[in-house]
Amino acid sequence: MGLLGGSFNPAHKGHRRVSLAAKRALALDEVWWLVSPGNPLKPAAGMAPLAARLASAERVARHAPIRPTAIERRLGTRYTVDSLRKLVRLYPQHRFIWLMGADNLAEFHRWRDWRGIARTVAIAVVARPGYDGRALASPAMGWLRRHARPAGQAKRWTMWSLPALVRLRFRPDPTSATAIRAADPAWHRRMISSDRSGAQAPES
Ligand SMILES: Nc1ncnc2c1ncn2[C@@H]1O[C@H](COP(=O)(O)OP(=O)(O)OP(=O)(O)O)[C@@H](O)[C@H]1O
Numbered sequence: 001m002g003l004l005g006g007s008f009n010p011a012h013k014g015h016r017r018v019s020l021a022a023k024r025a026l027a028l029d030e031v032w033w034l035v036s037p038g039n040p041l042k043p044a045a046g047m048a049p050l051a052a053r054l055a056s057a058e059r060v061a062r063h064a065p066i067r068p069t070a071i072e073r074r075l076g077t078r079y080t081v082d083s084l085r086k087l088v089r090l091y092p093q094h095r096f097i098w099l100m101g102a103d104n105l106a107e108f109h110r111w112r113d114w115r116g117i118a119r120t121v122a123i124a125v126v127a128r129p130g131y132d133g134r135a136l137a138s139p140a141m142g143w144l145r146r147h148a149r150p151a152g153q154a155k156r157w158t159m160w161s162l163p164a165l166v167r168l169r170f171r172p173d174p175t176s177a178t179a180i181r182a183a184d185p186a187w188h189r190r191m192i193s194s195d196r197s198g199a200q201a202p203e204s
């Protein structure tokens with residue numbers, strides 16, 4: 001399974017494209033979207049309610065092998081390292097790979113126990129316009145570089161010993177939630193609040 005964590009404030013076609021391209025490149029069954037209760041590094045101001053963000057994710061993921069979830073709310077976790085440790089225990093039948101855009105890799109050294117994340121699951125980084133240079137020069141990459149695997153072997157990721165990092169290059173997609181919010185600050189008011197915001201386990 002691929003895991004794409006995010007604020008999804010709101011979800012957009014970049015999330016969908018990246019997920020489907022990663023699914024193909026890594027031969028994944030599905031991509032689960034972890035719609036975050038709140039990114040620990042982002043201010044709460046300007047963050048739409050979880051129900052609206054999850055509803056936007058459900059809309060964007062429609063008819064795709066993508067499962068939007070608010071599982072971190074159910075697990076009571078906010079830091080990725082905690083979420084991943086719980087998911088790995090909860091779903092021993094699955095192997096997980098963490099997907100993230102290059103913008104997140106550029107900041108990865110600020111995440112709680114980021115080396116612990118890399119020791120828990122494999123990581124796939126997707127190129128993102130404007131961020132790739134910074135991501136490559138980032139403090140986390142200084143450590144992760146020695147664990148890099150060739151993209152040509154990406155489909156074998158479940159065989160890799162950890163830590164393992166693969167950089168995937170697809171046609172870059174410049175879509176960003178920041179630009180969408182700037183053009184339409186009230187987007188979340190139109191989202192029908194969903195009963196499912198209580199965060200289904202993906203298989204429940
Ligand atoms: N266009 C894109 N190309 C590659 N990765 C992306 C793209 N958009 C989002 N991502 C990745 O998806 C994950 C969730 O992103 P997020 O929900 O923060 O969207 P965003 O567009 O980056 O939002 P914001 O502009 O508010 O920071 C992150 O790992 C991010 O890097």
Ligand SMILES: O=C(O)c1ccc[n+]([C@@H]2O[C@H](COP(=O)([O-])O)[C@@H](O)[C@H]2O)c1
Nearest residue numbers: 005006007036039041079080081111112
């Ligand atoms: O665990 C951390 O310290 C941490 C710090 C910043 C971001 N994250 C996670 O990174 C993912 C992407 O967040 P965002 O807001 O850039 O979409 C999301 O799952 C967050 O919970 C996690």
